[in-house]
Amino acid sequence: MRASPLPACLMTGMALALTALVGGLHVIGGTGPVYAVSERVLIGMVALAQLMMLAGWRQSARVVLSMALIPLTVTLLSYILPEYWVSLAAWDRWSRRLTQGLELDAWRPSLLLALSLTLLATACATRARIQLGGPLLMGITVLLLLSQLRFGVASTSTPHVLRYAAGPLEQLALWGLLGGQILAALPGWKARATIVHRALWPSLILVLLALLLWHQQKNFTERELNAQVRSEAQRLADRLTSEINEHQAAMSRFANVWSLFDQVPSQEAWSRQAALYHDDFRYFLNIAFIDRDSHIVHVHPQSNVNRGVIGTRLFDAQPAGRDAVRQALLEQQVGRTDVIELLQGVPGIIHYLPIPRDATHTLGAVAMVVSLPILAETLFNEVDTRRTALVLAEGEQVLASQVPTTPLGPWRFDTLLDVAGQPLRLGVQPDRASLLERHDRYPIASLSIGIALAYLLYLVLYAYGSLARQHRTLHASNAELHREIRTRTELQQEIEWLARHDELTQLPNRRLFLETLKAKGEARPLSILICDIDHFKRINDHYGHLVGDRYLNQLGELGRGVTEAHGGLFARYGGEEFVAYLPETTADQAFLIAETIRLRVKDADLHHHDGSVLTVSIGTVTLVTGPLELDALMQAADDALYRAKAQGRNRVMAAPELATSLS
Numbered sequence: 001m002r003a004s005p006l007p008a009c010l011m012t013g014m015a016l017a018l019t020a021l022v023g024g025l026h027v028i029g030g031t032g033p034v035y036a037v038s039e040r041v042l043i044g045m046v047a048l049a050q051l052m053m054l055a056g057w058r059q060s061a062r063v064v065l066s067m068a069l070i071p072l073t074v075t076l077l078s079y080i081l082p083e084y085w086v087s088l089a090a091w092d093r094w095s096r097r098l099t100q101g102l103e104l105d106a107w108r109p110s111l112l113l114a115l116s117l118t119l120l121a122t123a124c125a126t127r128a129r130i131q132l133g134g135p136l137l138m139g140i141t142v143l144l145l146l147s148q149l150r151f152g153v154a155s156t157s158t159p160h161v162l163r164y165a166a167g168p169l170e171q172l173a174l175w176g177l178l179g180g181q182i183l184a185a186l187p188g189w190k191a192r193a194t195i196v197h198r199a200l201w202p203s204l205i206l207v208l209l210a211l212l213l214w215h216q217q218k219n220f221t222e223r224e225l226n227a228q229v230r231s232e233a234q235r236l237a238d239r240l241t242s243e244i245n246e247h248q249a250a251m252s253r254f255a256n257v258w259s260l261f262d263q264v265p266s267q268e269a270w271s272r273q274a275a276l277y278h279d280d281f282r283y284f285l286n287i288a289f290i291d292r293d294s295h296i297v298h299v300h301p302q303s304n305v306n307r308g309v310i311g312t313r314l315f316d317a318q319p320a321g322r323d324a325v326r327q328a329l330l331e332q333q334v335g336r337t338d339v340i341e342l343l344q345g346v347p348g349i350i351h352y353l354p355i356p357r358d359a360t361h362t363l364g365a366v367a368m369v370v371s372l373p374i375l376a377e378t379l380f381n382e383v384d385t386r387r388t389a390l391v392l393a394e395g396e397q398v399l400a401s402q403v404p405t406t407p408l409g410p411w412r413f414d415t416l417l418d419v420a421g422q423p424l425r426l427g428v429q430p431d432r433a434s435l436l437e438r439h440d441r442y443p444i445a446s447l448s449i450g451i452a453l454a455y456l457l458y459l460v461l462y463a464y465g466s467l468a469r470q471h472r473t474l475h476a477s478n479a480e481l482h483r484e485i486r487t488r489t490e491l492q493q494e495i496e497w498l499a500r501h502d503e504l505t506q507l508p509n510r511r512l513f514l515e516t517l518k519a520k521g522e523a524r525p526l527s528i529l530i531c532d533i534d535h536f537k538r539i540n541d542h543y544g545h546l547v548g549d550r551y552l553n554q555l556g557e558l559g560r561g562v563t564e565a566h567g568g569l570f571a572r573y574g575g576e577e578f579v580a581y582l583p584e585t586t587a588d589q590a591f592l593i594a595e596t597i598r599l600r601v602k603d604a605d606l607h608h609h610d611g612s613v614l615t616v617s618i619g620t621v622t623l624v625t626g627p628l629e630l631d632a633l634m635q636a637a638d639d640a641l642y643r644a645k646a647q648g649r650n651r652v653m654a655a656p657e658l659a660t661s662l663s
């Protein structure tokens with residue numbers, strides 16, 4: 001986010017406005033879950049910070065972002081940290097302290113929203129800088145948002161325990177925030193696009209794999225938890241069924257006791273025996289003795305409610321139980337009513353058990369009045385009903401229920417119970433907190449670790465790409481520098497060479513000659529020659545300067561050969577004049593060397609236009625002792641040359657030996 005392009009501001013502004021509008025409607029309506037409020041507040045904060053960042057108020061933006069990132073981090077930690085590190089109860093304790101009675105799960109934003117928002121906030125805080133992984137953060141957000149979208153689009157057979165996806169409006173706001181960031185990051189994107197591409201795609205593929213893995217693990221975890229809860233519900237139903245079977249067996253035992261008697265039991269005997277069962281099974285509201293003609297003879301326990309029924313003839317009085325009574329008294333079969341409204345005003349079932357005297361005659365029947373609410377309560381006592389909701393129902397009619405005060409989880413399991421032939425539905429629904437506690441964290445940990453690894457991979461690849469590019473640039477400029485240095489050195493050498501040499505003949509020039517003389521001229525004797533071509537002007541005049549140059553060249557070669565053979569230095573002094581420095585050379589030796597040069601030139605087959613041979617005149621001088629006095633030495637040699645010219649050219653003239661003294 002370097003510039004503040006208008007489209008980016010508009011997009012972010014729209015996201016903020018949408019969040020404010022939805023949040024406002026929520027407040028006015030006063031409905032909806034608390035987590036939706038915290039989701040909107042957090043989106044609003046990040047949107048506001050993003051707008052501030054785009055406007056250039058970076059400091060303020062970072063303050064707001066930090067404030068949003070704190071709850072987001074807590075949220076993510078609460079999703080990721082294992083239950084044995086920080087239990088849900090511990091989170092809830094802190095959460096209640098902070099949010100006045102609200103538990104974590106009530107205000108906690110959905111997982112994918114919290115993740116997306118954290119990434120967007122981080123990208124915004126770093127101003128989507130590509131070297132800090134801005135493009136990757138946006139890429140991951142895109143994937144997370146698409147994944148959230150999937151939750152909305154694809155219908156799932158079982159609802160999830162965790163809230164993964166945010167609502168559609170919240171998701172829309174997130175897209176707006178993301179769009180704003182992308183638009184702001186677009187300028188300048190191309191500059192490093194190659195490096196970013198190379199780092200981005202492998203990292204995004206890693207995120208995609210992490211998402212797929214998470215998805216698989218999430219489904220597996222939820223299915224496993226679902227199966228666990230289902231089997232627990234089934235176990236509970238089995239326990240209840242066995243409890244019911246037990247009470248039916250007890251009822252049969254009770255009825256069989258009276259078969260041993262040959263007469264209607266006394267009230268006292270009846271009450272004593274019935275009290276035992278009544279106390280053991282609290283749901284036997286009444287235990288009554290019915291005589292052969294269906295009169296109610298004894299009831300235990302007696303109360304104001306049932307005292308009036310004694311003497312009632314059930315064949316006449318109770319339409320609901322008439323068939324059941326008849327079945328017991330006439331067919332010696334266990335008969336039972338449907339679920340009926342009992343005298344006590346609660347739903348129940350009355351069982352009629354025959355008391356046979358022989359194969360065809362009965363003494364009467366036992367009527368067992370079972371209160372379904374008390375039966376359910378007795379059964380429910382075996383379960384922790386603070387964490388699980390239990391409902392016993394006949395069809396749609398709820399006979400008994402125990403529901404915890406905490407919010408319930410999304411899964412309810414119904415099992416059919418056979419209550420003395422009466423099919424009743426037992427609904428078991430664990431509360432949300434108990435499910436959350438048992439929900440595995442590793443799918444979310446995989447996702448978070450995958451994202452973190454992808455982020456690290458991006459940073460490493462980007463740094464590597466960037467370094468490689470810098471290295472290449474450095475290498476190229478280094479090579480360029482080397483080339484430049486080489487060229488300059490060559491140029492310098494050429495300049496230095498030219499400063500001390502004659503370009504035409506390649507011989508040392510006057511400067512180098514004099515420098516050499518000064519530097520090495522201590523040995524005595526020391527001789528100097530000055531050699532001048534005779535009538536050279538004529539060569540130029542008749543043959544032109546190019547031929548003149550060639551002659552000069554040949555002469556230079558010749559002079560250099562002879563002089564260097566004697567350990568001397570042959571130089572071009574200027575024009576058609578050459579000089580030679582001969583260290584440790586006597587006047588006679590110098591004369592002979594000069595003669596050699598003269599003769600070689602003469603024999604060199606260089607001619608004037610008239611056929612006459614090209615010749616040279618040479619003046620020599622020798623310094624025998626004393627310090628080097630250049631001017632005097634050169635003047636003496638020049639004088640000797642002059643004399644050679646004056647005496648007809650093509651000759652060597654030696655100046656008198658020179659001996660200088662320290663003045």
Ligand SMILES: Nc1nc2c(ncn2[C@@H]2O[C@H](COP(=O)(O)OP(=O)(O)OP(=O)(O)O)[C@@H](O)[C@H]2O)c(=O)[nH]1
Nearest residue numbers: 532533534535536537538540545546548549575576
């Ligand atoms: N082709 C050519 N000619 C040169 C160069 N430098 C000097 N000269 C010529 O050398 C000639 C020297 O002529 P002068 O000084 O008159 O001497 P000269 O003709 O040799 O006669 P003397 O020295 O008196 O024998 C001139 O014509 C110059 O132009 C050179 O580099 N190339």
